[in-house]
Amino acid sequence: MKVVVIGGAGYIGSHVCLELLEAGHEVVVYDNLSSGLQKNLFEGERFIEGDIMDPQRLGKTMSEGFDGVIHLAAFKAAGESMTAPEKYARNNISGTINILNAMCDAGVRRIVFSSTAAVYGEPEYLPVDEKHPTRPENFYGFTKLEVERLLEWYGRLKGIQYTALRYFNAAGYDVRGRVSGLERNPANLLPVIMETAAGMRSEVRVFGNDYETKDGTGVRDYVHVNDLASAHLSALERMARTGESLVVNLGSEEGLSVLDIVEATRRITGEPIPVSIEGRRPGDPARLVASSALAAEKLGWKARYSDLDSLVETSWKAYSR
Numbered sequence: 001m002k003v004v005v006i007g008g009a010g011y012i013g014s015h016v017c018l019e020l021l022e023a024g025h026e027v028v029v030y031d032n033l034s035s036g037l038q039k040n041l042f043e044g045e046r047f048i049e050g051d052i053m054d055p056q057r058l059g060k061t062m063s064e065g066f067d068g069v070i071h072l073a074a075f076k077a078a079g080e081s082m083t084a085p086e087k088y089a090r091n092n093i094s095g096t097i098n099i100l101n102a103m104c105d106a107g108v109r110r111i112v113f114s115s116t117a118a119v120y121g122e123p124e125y126l127p128v129d130e131k132h133p134t135r136p137e138n139f140y141g142f143t144k145l146e147v148e149r150l151l152e153w154y155g156r157l158k159g160i161q162y163t164a165l166r167y168f169n170a171a172g173y174d175v176r177g178r179v180s181g182l183e184r185n186p187a188n189l190l191p192v193i194m195e196t197a198a199g200m201r202s203e204v205r206v207f208g209n210d211y212e213t214k215d216g217t218g219v220r221d222y223v224h225v226n227d228l229a230s231a232h233l234s235a236l237e238r239m240a241r242t243g244e245s246l247v248v249n250l251g252s253e254e255g256l257s258v259l260d261i262v263e264a265t266r267r268i269t270g271e272p273i274p275v276s277i278e279g280r281r282p283g284d285p286a287r288l289v290a291s292s293a294l295a296a297e298k299l300g301w302k303a304r305y306s307d308l309d310s311l312v313e314t315s316w317k318a319y320s321r
Helices: 011-022 055-062 078-083 085-106 139-158 189-197 225-242 258-269 293-299 308-320
Strands: 002-006 026-031 045-049 068-071 110-116 161-167 169-171 204-207 222-224 246-250 275-278
Touching: 002 011, 011 026, 011 225, 026 055, 055 085, 068 085, 068 225, 078 085, 078 139, 085 110, 085 139, 110 139, 110 225, 139 161, 161 225, 169 189, 169 225, 189 204, 189 258, 189 308, 204 258, 222 225, 222 308, 225 246, 225 293, 246 293, 258 308
Parallel strands: 002 026, 002 068, 026 045, 068 110, 110 161, 161 246, 169 222, 204 275
Antiparallel strands: none
């Protein structure tokens, strides 16, 4: 298949591109390099510098003819989304509308969308499955849920086939060390811990140590980025085979606390990793763990690299380089 990966020079996008290339697909990367990196582009790809807020550029790109689109071009900082909703509405919602309209004009019919567990909000039960109510508690999660609704309507009215992948916490780096570009200004826990281990930060700020968990810190479901990449490939190939749309969770089905990851990083790196305890952040649940049974059933997918040591070791190899 000929596939355009929008946001393909970014952290997750670069791993997805490697998965597609290894499977023998033709890959075109469309990225504005606002957070993506040139060093995350690989031999065998073609690169188009472009923005999803540029309908003309998108339209010209789509007119080349593609068998599928993978859409990873979104702003993703939940905290920032609460203070700059207009930024997130423009890019995440309006930008996706531009992509969908360009697809319709060019006759491109398949899209894999990078969604998020943030669509669920405060969990009512665990593990969280796809039937769980969707009540986002931040504007970022709202934008992703709105895009899922747009996909459903474009599917119904325009024949777009879609797979929305609701990631839990993406982490780790390529198990074969092929991705060297590090995230810029990361806000997620594991890269923050890595930057502290590498001396780029003075400490890790832990938000809350009084939750009803084994060590008082928040528990999350971390899924390795190589596992996420394989799910994108499976989703694209399934749509080509069946023509069916799908919304599905991607998680390891295991919960790791903040201190679990801090202690594992201390053990693996030999670095002290100073920690400061701060108050809870509004809207942070004590525990959030996925059910990925539907992904196993529909995509034949299972997390292979999402154990604690693999997450930390692959990250440390990338940062220590």
